[in-house]
Structures are given as structure tokens and as C-alpha cells.
Amino acid sequence: MIEKFVKYMRTYIELLTKGRKEYFIAIVDIEKKLVDGFLKLEADYAMAWFERKEYSQAVVLRNDKSVSRIVLFSNDSVKMIDSLKDFVEYPAIPEDRDIFWQCLTATFGQEPDSDCKKVLETIMESRQIALEDLFQYLDSCIDKSGNFKFSKIVRNLYQLELWAIRNNNDKDLDKAKKKQYLKKLIRNSDPLLAETKLMGGITEKKVEFSVKTRQDIMRWLSKNDLKSVFKNVSYDEKIEQLFKGSGRKRKDLSQEKQEGQSYENSYEYVMQEFLKEPMQQVEDILLEAKPEDEILLDSKQRFSYPDKQEIETEFQEIRELMELLSFTEEKRMFLREKLLELQQLFLRAMEEGSKYTPAYLWHYAGCQEKFVRCYFELMGRCISDKGIARMCLGMHFLSRLQRIFCKEENGKIYMPFYHPLVGFYFISLKKKYEEYRELLAVQTGEFWEQTIRSMIGSEGMNFPVRYLLVQEELYQLDYSSIQNINPDIIFEKTQEHTASSWVNIRLLNEDLLDYMERQKYLSEVYVTIVGINDMSEIMSMTRKLKGFAESEKSMVHKVILNIVSDKEEELKKQLQENMEMDVEYPQVLFRFTKEMYITGQEYDIEYMIRDSDLLFLADSSILYQKPRLREWRKQPNRLMLDFEQFEIGRLFGETQEHVLEILWDSMHYMELNHDVKLAFWDTKELNQSLLNQIRQKVGKDSHRTVVLLSSNPQLMQHMYHLSEFQVHHSILSGQEMLLVNFHAGCQRKLLKKDGEASVSVFLKSFLEDVLGLDDLKCILSDKSETSEIPYLTLSCQDRSIFLKCTLFMNNQEEDAERENHYRKLIEDMMLLLNKNKTFKKKFIMMLYEETNNIPTALMLDYMQRTEIEGYQLDYEEVIGKPQKRSPADIAAIMQFQKMLAFVRERNGIDEYTVHTFAESDLYSADMLSKCIRANQRMHLLDKDTMRKMQELYSSAYVFAE
Structure with missing residues (x-):
């Protein structure tokens, strides 16, 4: 492998720099283990490995005026460093196919023929392949004479996790030479699609398999071993038929407290009583109260820590497991020191935490931070440091560290409040409370207060992970255990009927x-x-x-x-x-x-x-396929680096919402699959x-x-x-x-291409749906003797937002305050839209429910992306009743949203993007065309998105022709 890599890379660099006396280039998307040996060789250019945590050698070389030719190697981009921005980056596998064929010829001593090239080109257009995997695959495709053999090229595709063409008759080999056939084969190799179709074929008996083959397929799928499926199951006409037509892309606190009832935590008390003092001051005053007067006493007494001997036993078990592993002395010393530090920090956190408990959430979250940070820094290092990670594979050390302090009882796992994961949950909950407390200070009024409190009520349901692995058996979060702040978070065995979320x-x-x-x-x-x-x-x-x-x-x-x-x-x-x-x-x-x-x-x-x-x-396991771990493919190298430089404060950003869960689930992957990969539990297929x-x-x-x-x-x-x-x-x-x-008779609804950019809702029921409230008390709809039904219409003209509140009534009773009341309510609603992203997201989501045309969908997309700085609000009172609304159906809206997201995620429109769009059931050129035409009138999309949509439509139209 190393010899081939040297030939390949020398040829590649020579072709990239031919005839140039000075150059600064970087070969990216390449693994360090491939490059290490090459860096030791002599060359007429300077070489260095680049990574974000250590790039000094690269910078020194660039600043050395005597060095005029530099080649950097990296699994990341070098351009993030200012002094390296003039380096030209090239992928490890050249995009220029002529260069690629020359590199392969130099590496293997033979150039692939046209049929072999067609297969390789089609694969690389559709799949991102690691250079090492490509070499291993091509090595297996050479015959005894040293030539690439087409029959081996297609028979060994399973090595790239693609269906292999096992039959070497002329008919099958001729089909494999057609690009359209190859593209379908690659599409049908999508893991989710392949498993779904095979399972459907077996359960519905669409394909006849022998008993042994059927058992083998079920076993391979249960282990997520698609290579074995693709290698051993013939990709013949019967299998192709299973995939016909399957071209899809992968893809409250508002209730008043009863007299004498205690509060769960200090924030709940402060918000209920409208206190404006700093939280530290409030909690200090509450703590100074006599026990009989302590408002949070009932809550505080629910939490207790174990004795120190039990803690020592817990850490001793983890240390003993660690000592059994074959680490280098350097790694072993690091882990010893880190575990000792973790124990010391826990003892300090316990000393303070037993005084405050989660009832005094401001103090409690603060005293847990160092312990929680140390724990996740250790976990991050165990994943990102290959020297540690590979020694932990299948050895139960990491899963034991995950279960620190946890107890098993009656088939359930109890994770106590002092577990670092629960500590992280309390720290994030405190942060959200602070945000909402600041919002409460912005405005007054019944709508504002009831809305903010209802939003707080749902935050406690966001626990950072969903699964726990115990002795290679999967346990799932019991959502009832986080409905309130409890001493233990409960995990129960994942079964056929285990609930996947909280269903009211x-x-x-x-x-x-x-x-x-x-x-x-x-x-x-x-x-x-x-x-x-x-x-x-x-x-x-x-x-x-x-x-x-x-x-x-x-x-x-x-x-x-x-x-x-x-x-x-x-x-x-x-x-x-x-x-x-x-x-x-x-x-x-x-x-x-x-x-x-x-x-x-x-x-x-x-x-x-x-x-x-x-x-x-x-929402329970009954709806879904058996849970399985999937590899995380979205910038895994960058995420691995984030784990190595773990900073817990970064996890609270909106873009970081999956990071902790991926870290957690990746340890399960290491435990079950004996390999180091970033992964996540895919449990809702x-x-x-x-x-x-x-x-x-x-x-x-x-x-x-x-x-x-x-x-x-x-x-x-x-x-x-x-x-x-x-x-x-x-x-x-x-x-x-x-x-x-x-x-029976149910049919999806399509979005109309024309119509006004306008959406109307019954204001009371709409806001109750947005906020999860049973009764929004500031709107008296149908509760007073004079029935009044407020109806809100939002519309858009010339990029300006217009609102109209129409109050439908039985009779026109004079009430000077009525108009002021509804105007104030809607103004508060619009202010909250700009102040809080969570409310805005939910508000726009529920407006989409009432959308029936493309212009309105574009208006809501525009409102989601921009701050609504100015709007016009009209008010009208009408004798009569509003028209009955039709049942919502948002399937077409979701397609619209997916289409826009697909376009925005692309840096440009290339051939692969066009093919993906054209072959997916999820997107349609018709909707794309309607969206373009509507925006030509409304000008709501940003210029870059509009340009890409027009390019995509032109290319997709040509592709369809």
C-alpha cells in the first residue's frame, strides 16, 4: 500500500506542478497514516502535515523566503490560517480525470480500459471514496497478467459498499457498461434504501430466497453488514425489481400554584412571583430562611448524595478496568491523572451540590461546571486519541465510564442527578431559564407573561442523549422521568413498544x-x-x-x-x-x-x-425498524477535532445540538463494532x-x-x-x-402556483397550538356572553408585511378597549417573534399548516430568515362568523422546504447536484419552476439562492429531455 501511495503521490504532485519553479499547494481529504511514510522521503520540494491543532511547521515553511516549493498534506482545509491562504488546495483523488488516469497508471503499471474507466467515473461522481479504500478495491481487480479486469471491477464493487455484479455472462457485463444502469445500481446501494427494500422483499415474499440465504440476509442486516449482503446476494432482475420507483435521496408553568404548594426550583419561584433581583441574591435569601419557612425545602429534600465510600468504590472499579487495558505508559499516566482529577472535582461538586441541590438551580449548575467539563473532556479525548480509542474497543471501559453512579433495578437503569450528563442537562436548563427571564423583563401584559412561561415549560424535556448501552444491550430514555426535575433519570430496555418521545x-x-x-x-x-x-x-x-x-x-x-x-x-x-x-x-x-x-x-x-x-x-418503537448505529458522515474530521479540544461552553450554540449525542453514541459504536468511528443511533426508520x-x-x-x-x-x-x-x-x-x-379516499394536497401571499388563522387556537396551551387566557374567544372570534391575516406586498385582525362577533357591542387589547396583543406577538428564535420557529411552522400556495410559502420562508422590522396592522370588527378552514396537509410544504434547503446547502450547481435532484422523489422540477416564477414577482429569495435555483432548473430540464 505504501509503495503504491508513493508512486501515486509523486506522479500527482509532478502533474500539478509541471514546469513551475515556485508553488504552494495542499493535498487535502487524506488520512495521516497514508502520508507519514511519504513525508520521510527526499524530494525537491518541502513537505509537512497540517492540522488545526498543530500547524507551526507549515507556517514556518511558508515564511521561509528560501523555500519556494511547498506541499502540505491535510484531512482538513489549510485556508483557515491567514498565512496559508495563498496555498492552492487539491483533493486526494483528482477532479481532473486525465490526471487521475495518469496517477493510476503510474501506481498500478497499467491504465484501465474505457469500460473500467466508465465504472470508476460513475462511482466517483456519486460517492466520496477514501484513497486507501480505492487502492484496496483496485488491487483486487487486477488479474495475473497485471491488467485491470472488467469482470473483477464489477464483481468486487461490494468492497466500496455497492451491489456487486456476480454473474459474469455477457448479458450482465454488457449492462454494467451502461452509465444509467450503474447509476441505478449505486442509488440502490444506499444503506437505508437497500435494507428497506430487502426487508420488504423478505416479509412480503416479493423475492424467493432459500432459507439459508434469507437467514444470512437477516443476520447481516442486523449487524449493519451491508458488504456481506452486496457480496453474496446476486444483483439480478429480481433484486432490481424491488427497487423500482425508489429513487429517493438519503438523506406548564402557566398553571397557578395551589396555596401551600412548593416550587420545583428557584427559577420557577422567581418567574411565578415576578422577582427582578439577580438569581444569586434570590437564592442566598431563600437559603437563609428558617427550615419551616424555606419555600424550596420539599424539592431540596428529594435530592441526596451517596457516602464517600460508595464514591471511592465507583471510581476504583473504573480505574481497575482502565489498568487492564494495553495502553502505552504515557496514555496510562494521562488516564490515571484524569480519573484522579475527575474524582477530586466530583467530591468538591458534591460538597457544594449537597448544600444547594437542583432546587437552587443557579448555584447548583455553577458548582457542577468544572466536574462536568472534566468528564466530557476525558470522553472526548478517549474518542479522538486513536492510541486510547483503539485500546478501548470492546473492553467495556468507556461504557462503564458512561454509567458512572448508575444503578440497575427491575430491568431499568437509574442515572442520578449528580451524574455528569445530568449535570450538563441542569447547566443547559439554567441557561435557558436565564434567557427567558431576560425576555420577561422586556414587556408586561398577560399575553407576554403566559407565553414566556409556557415556553419555559417545554425546555425541561430536552435531555441531551436518548440511549444508554449496558452489557451490549440498548436502553432508551424514559421521558416521564424528565417531565419534572427528579432525583433520577430513567432508562428502560428498548422493546417493540418503547415510547420514543413524550406524547400528550x-x-x-x-x-x-x-x-x-x-x-x-x-x-x-x-x-x-x-x-x-x-x-x-x-x-x-x-x-x-x-x-x-x-x-x-x-x-x-x-x-x-x-x-x-x-x-x-x-x-x-x-x-x-x-x-x-x-x-x-x-x-x-x-x-x-x-x-x-x-x-x-x-x-x-x-x-x-x-x-x-x-x-x-x-411515537414508539412499533413504528420503526430495529435500532442501529450509523456512521456520522457530516464533517467527521472536524467533529473529531472538536472532541479533542472539547469545550463544554460551545455545546450550547444552536449549530452544536447533536455534538454531545454523537460523542455519546460513538462510544456505543466502539463497544459493539470494535472500530473507532463517529456514529449515532438511527432508531426512527x-x-x-x-x-x-x-x-x-x-x-x-x-x-x-x-x-x-x-x-x-x-x-x-x-x-x-x-x-x-x-x-x-x-x-x-x-x-x-x-x-x-x-x-379511504384520502389524498395529498398540492401547492397552487398562483394566489396572494397571504395566510389566515383563528388567533386563539393558533397561538394555543404554537405554545402548547389548553387555554390562552388573554383571548376571551367564545368565553364571554358576547362571542368574539379574532382572526389574524398576514400578507406580503413589495417585501413589506401587512397584518389584519378581523374580530367576528354576534353583535356590535361598543367597547372602546377591545381594539386596543387586540392591537397590543398582536404587537407583543410580533415583538416576541424578533426577540426569541424558538417562538419564531414554532410560529412560522404552524403558519405553514394553513398555506396552500407557493407565494405564501415564499412569504413565510422570508419571514423565517429576516427580522420583521416594520409592518402595518389593521383592525376590523365584523358581524358574522369566519369561513370554516379546510384540514391541513403539509406534505407539499415539506417538499418545498426540503427543496429550498437542498439548493441552499450547495456551493454551486454541478452535475452531481442535478442528477441527485432529478432522480429524487423528494424534489420536482415543476415545483422548482413555480417557485422561480413566483419569486420573479415577489423578490423574497436572496440573489444567490435564486441564481442557483435557475441554474438547477435549466440543467434539470435538459437532464429530463
């Missing part, structure tokens, strides 16, 4: 009422709800049902709710606490029926569908066989409806080729949730 029963209201309106002549409705974990807001549903029945839109007099959940006892308790009254019309009955539908570890979905008029499958089962059952029965609830924003990539569903968003649970509705 209010999420079901819209689809339940929609079903009752469509099936208005049914007297009873049987509703099955699978995977719900919060029924505390059941009265929201019963009030909606009561109001719906009284409106005479339906003849339903009884609703039976079958609850299928692991948390039956907890849900029964919530029902007892929150069912304030009997709902006589319609009558609502509850049944807990988990045992009826569970077989072994799995639910019988077919039985559930048969027993239900309306079936809700909440839609189960295609479940999807097909639902479509078949719903298609046969006109009164049956199935609704999927998923927190996976990429869920739709599996479904854009379908038409018989509708989808809408909800953020009631504090996170984005997709609700996908399947029923």
Missing part, C-alpha cells in the same frame, strides 16, 4: 374530531391509542368532544378509548387526578387493553386495526412492512382510519412516492411531531 393526549384531538365529522352517522366510535404516556390533559379532549357533539356535526353519543401502553398504572392515576367531571354527552369510556394485543414482545397490529374505527400509533399493512387495511374499509405520530422530521422521505395520506404538524408536546393520517 391533546395531540389526538384534531384527528379525532376530523374522523367524527367524516363519519357523522356513527353512534359509537372505538378509538385505540398505542404508546401514549401522558393523559394529564384528558379534559382538553373531553371538552372538545362535548363542544363537537353540541354543534350537531356528529351523531356520536359514545367514545370508547382503548389505551395500550406500558404505563397503565401511571395513566390510570393521571385519569383519577384529572377527570374533573363526568361527560354525559358524548359518553367517554376508558379501557386499558394492552394484554389483549401483545404477543410475546410484540403488538398484534392487524388485531388492533380490526378492533378499531380509529387507531393512533404514537419507518417500518415499511407496517406502512404497507396499514395501507392495505385502510384501503379495504371506508370507515377505518389509522394515524401515525412520529417525532422523526425525516419520516416523509419514505412516503413521498405515495399519494393516499395527509400529514400535519403539532408541537404541543414541546417538540415537532408529524401526524400522518390514512383513510
Whole structure:
């Protein structure tokens, strides 16, 4: 390998610098282990390895006036250093194919023939390949005479994780010489697509495999070993048929406290009581109070630390595991020192933390920072330092370090509040509280205060990781354990029916009422709800049902709710606490029926569908493929460097939201796969066989409806080729949730190309959906004797935003304060849009729900990207009622958003971009054309995005021709 690399690189550099007496070039996207030997060789140019943490040698060479020819090597860009900006960068695999063929000829002593070149060119247009992997692949494709052999070129494609063409008959070899065929083969080698299609082929018996082959495929897929699949399963016409038509791209605190009730933490107290003093001062005063007067005493007493002997035992076990590993003495000394430092910092954090506990969150978060920082610096070093990482593979040291202080009990893992990961969670929670506290000081009024408090309430549900690995078994976060600030965070074994997010029963209201309106002549409705974990807001549903029945839109007099959940006892308790009254019309009955539908570890979905008029499958493992670790491919080298220089403060930036989770999950990859790679748990790939089962059952029965609830924003990539569903968003649970509705006659809606850039909403229900509130009290819609329904319209003309509040009323009672009230409310709403990104994101997301044309979609995209500095607000009162809105369907809107994101992510429009766009079900030239034409009138997109869209459309049109 080294000999070949030397030949390759010498030829490459010679061709790049031919005839030049002075040059400064950098060969990038190359691994250091390949270059090390080459750097020791003599050459008529100076050479150095460059990386961001140590680039002094490169700078010294550049500043040496006697050195006029320099070649740098790096797995990163050198241009980030000012003194190296004049270096010209070249990728390790040349983009100039003539140069590439010459390099290969020098390396292997033979030039590939035209057919071999066509295969290699097509692969490199579609895939990014490491130079080392390419050499190993090409080495295997040479026959005994030293020539590249075409049959080996296509038979050994599995080495590049592509389907291999195993049959060497003339027919198959001729097909492999066609570029379009090769492109389809490469597309069908996408890991997600290949696994989905193979599993579908096996479960639905679309392809006949022998028992052994079927078992082998299932085993390989379970281990994420696609190389073995591609090597051993013939890519023949039967396999090709599986992929037909699959060209897809991969892709509250608002409730008032009861008298005598204690607060969870100091921030909750401060915000509820509108205190403006600094948090340190507030907490110091609270701590000085007598025990009988201490407001946070109940909360504080829930938290306690272990004794010092237990702590010493914990660290001793970790040290003993470390000492068993074959580190160099230097690495061993580093780990000894770091573990000792970690223990000392924990003891200090415990001393202060036991005084404050998370009840006094400002002080507690502050005293945990050094310990938390030290822990994640150590974890980052264990991943990024190959000398440490490779010794840890499969040895349980890192997983034990992850589980420090954790206890196993009754099949669950309890992670205590003093664990460094929970410490990070409290530090980030404190930061969010500070942001919202500053917002509260900006403005006064009922809308502002209720809105800010409701937003705070959802922040506690954002725990930094979702999974824990114990003895190679996967455990998943139990979201009920973070609903409040608790002494322990709980992880439970990932099973067929494990909940993947927090699902509140209010999420079901819209689809339940929609079903009752469509099936208005049914007297009873049987509703099955699978995977719900919060029924505390059941009265929201019963009030909606009561109001719906009284409106005479339906003849339903009884609703039976079958609850299928692991948390039956907890849900029964919530029902007892929150069912304030009997709902006589319609009558609502509850049944807990988990045992009826569970077989072994799995639910019988077919039985559930048969027993239900309306079936809700909440966000749980039942919707998805088996969890598996995927390699993180988005700038892995840069991320690895971030781990090496770990700085915990950087993790709070919006662009860093996945960093900690990738660090955490990568250790699981090391444990399970015995390799050092950045990875993440991909646990929300839609189960295609479940999807097909639902479509078949719903298609046969006109009164049956199935609704999927998923927190996976990429869920739709599996479904854009379908038409018989509708989808809408909800953020009631504090996170984005997709609700996908399947029923007979259901059809996706398309965006109209023309129309006004305008969107209208019922202001009260809209803001309640944005904020996750059951009742926004500052809007009295339908609560007073004189019914009033505020209706907000946003529109755009000449890049200016116009708002109009239309108040629909039963009669025109004079009220001088009414207009002032609504004007103030909308002005506060617009101020908050500019002050808080979270509110703005949710606000725009829910406006998209009501969008039916391209101009309006462009207006909302513009509002999302810009600060709304000026707007015109009109007000009108009208006698009458507003028009009924049609059900939301945002599938087309999501395609619009994905299309814009696709264009913006590209630095330019090259052939690969055009091919990707043209072959994907996700994008369409028609929508692109409509968007361009609309923007030519409205001028809302930035010039760069518009230019790229026009280039892409022109190229895609030519490609289609």
C-alpha cells in the first residue's frame, strides 16, 4: 500500500506542478497514516502535515523566503490560517480525470480500459471514496497478467459498499457498461434504501430466497453488514425489481400554584412571583430562611448524595478496568491523572451540590461546571486519541465510564442527578431559564407573561442523549422521568413498544374530531391509542368532544378509548387526578387493553386495526425498524477535532445540538463494532412492512382510519412516492411531531402556483397550538356572553408585511378597549417573534399548516430568515362568523422546504447536484419552476439562492429531455 501511495503521490504532485519553479499547494481529504511514510522521503520540494491543532511547521515553511516549493498534506482545509491562504488546495483523488488516469497508471503499471474507466467515473461522481479504500478495491481487480479486469471491477464493487455484479455472462457485463444502469445500481446501494427494500422483499415474499440465504440476509442486516449482503446476494432482475420507483435521496408553568404548594426550583419561584433581583441574591435569601419557612425545602429534600465510600468504590472499579487495558505508559499516566482529577472535582461538586441541590438551580449548575467539563473532556479525548480509542474497543471501559453512579433495578437503569450528563442537562436548563427571564423583563401584559412561561415549560424535556448501552444491550430514555426535575433519570430496555418521545393526549384531538365529522352517522366510535404516556390533559379532549357533539356535526353519543401502553398504572392515576367531571354527552369510556394485543414482545397490529374505527400509533418503537448505529458522515474530521479540544461552553450554540449525542453514541459504536468511528443511533426508520399493512387495511374499509405520530422530521422521505395520506404538524408536546393520517379516499394536497401571499388563522387556537396551551387566557374567544372570534391575516406586498385582525362577533357591542387589547396583543406577538428564535420557529411552522400556495410559502420562508422590522396592522370588527378552514396537509410544504434547503446547502450547481435532484422523489422540477416564477414577482429569495435555483432548473430540464 505504501509503495503504491508513493508512486501515486509523486506522479500527482509532478502533474500539478509541471514546469513551475515556485508553488504552494495542499493535498487535502487524506488520512495521516497514508502520508507519514511519504513525508520521510527526499524530494525537491518541502513537505509537512497540517492540522488545526498543530500547524507551526507549515507556517514556518511558508515564511521561509528560501523555500519556494511547498506541499502540505491535510484531512482538513489549510485556508483557515491567514498565512496559508495563498496555498492552492487539491483533493486526494483528482477532479481532473486525465490526471487521475495518469496517477493510476503510474501506481498500478497499467491504465484501465474505457469500460473500467466508465465504472470508476460513475462511482466517483456519486460517492466520496477514501484513497486507501480505492487502492484496496483496485488491487483486487487486477488479474495475473497485471491488467485491470472488467469482470473483477464489477464483481468486487461490494468492497466500496455497492451491489456487486456476480454473474459474469455477457448479458450482465454488457449492462454494467451502461452509465444509467450503474447509476441505478449505486442509488440502490444506499444503506437505508437497500435494507428497506430487502426487508420488504423478505416479509412480503416479493423475492424467493432459500432459507439459508434469507437467514444470512437477516443476520447481516442486523449487524449493519451491508458488504456481506452486496457480496453474496446476486444483483439480478429480481433484486432490481424491488427497487423500482425508489429513487429517493438519503438523506406548564402557566398553571397557578395551589396555596401551600412548593416550587420545583428557584427559577420557577422567581418567574411565578415576578422577582427582578439577580438569581444569586434570590437564592442566598431563600437559603437563609428558617427550615419551616424555606419555600424550596420539599424539592431540596428529594435530592441526596451517596457516602464517600460508595464514591471511592465507583471510581476504583473504573480505574481497575482502565489498568487492564494495553495502553502505552504515557496514555496510562494521562488516564490515571484524569480519573484522579475527575474524582477530586466530583467530591468538591458534591460538597457544594449537597448544600444547594437542583432546587437552587443557579448555584447548583455553577458548582457542577468544572466536574462536568472534566468528564466530557476525558470522553472526548478517549474518542479522538486513536492510541486510547483503539485500546478501548470492546473492553467495556468507556461504557462503564458512561454509567458512572448508575444503578440497575427491575430491568431499568437509574442515572442520578449528580451524574455528569445530568449535570450538563441542569447547566443547559439554567441557561435557558436565564434567557427567558431576560425576555420577561422586556414587556408586561398577560399575553407576554403566559407565553414566556409556557415556553419555559417545554425546555425541561430536552435531555441531551436518548440511549444508554449496558452489557451490549440498548436502553432508551424514559421521558416521564424528565417531565419534572427528579432525583433520577430513567432508562428502560428498548422493546417493540418503547415510547420514543413524550406524547400528550391533546395531540389526538384534531384527528379525532376530523374522523367524527367524516363519519357523522356513527353512534359509537372505538378509538385505540398505542404508546401514549401522558393523559394529564384528558379534559382538553373531553371538552372538545362535548363542544363537537353540541354543534350537531356528529351523531356520536359514545367514545370508547382503548389505551395500550406500558404505563397503565401511571395513566390510570393521571385519569383519577384529572377527570374533573363526568361527560354525559358524548359518553367517554376508558379501557386499558394492552394484554389483549401483545404477543410475546410484540403488538398484534392487524388485531388492533380490526378492533378499531380509529387507531393512533404514537411515537414508539412499533413504528420503526430495529435500532442501529450509523456512521456520522457530516464533517467527521472536524467533529473529531472538536472532541479533542472539547469545550463544554460551545455545546450550547444552536449549530452544536447533536455534538454531545454523537460523542455519546460513538462510544456505543466502539463497544459493539470494535472500530473507532463517529456514529449515532438511527432508531426512527419507518417500518415499511407496517406502512404497507396499514395501507392495505385502510384501503379495504371506508370507515377505518389509522394515524401515525412520529417525532422523526425525516419520516416523509419514505412516503413521498405515495399519494393516499395527509400529514400535519403539532408541537404541543414541546417538540415537532408529524401526524400522518390514512383513510379511504384520502389524498395529498398540492401547492397552487398562483394566489396572494397571504395566510389566515383563528388567533386563539393558533397561538394555543404554537405554545402548547389548553387555554390562552388573554383571548376571551367564545368565553364571554358576547362571542368574539379574532382572526389574524398576514400578507406580503413589495417585501413589506401587512397584518389584519378581523374580530367576528354576534353583535356590535361598543367597547372602546377591545381594539386596543387586540392591537397590543398582536404587537407583543410580533415583538416576541424578533426577540426569541424558538417562538419564531414554532410560529412560522404552524403558519405553514394553513398555506396552500407557493407565494405564501415564499412569504413565510422570508419571514423565517429576516427580522420583521416594520409592518402595518389593521383592525376590523365584523358581524358574522369566519369561513370554516379546510384540514391541513403539509406534505407539499415539506417538499418545498426540503427543496429550498437542498439548493441552499450547495456551493454551486454541478452535475452531481442535478442528477441527485432529478432522480429524487423528494424534489420536482415543476415545483422548482413555480417557485422561480413566483419569486420573479415577489423578490423574497436572496440573489444567490435564486441564481442557483435557475441554474438547477435549466440543467434539470435538459437532464429530463
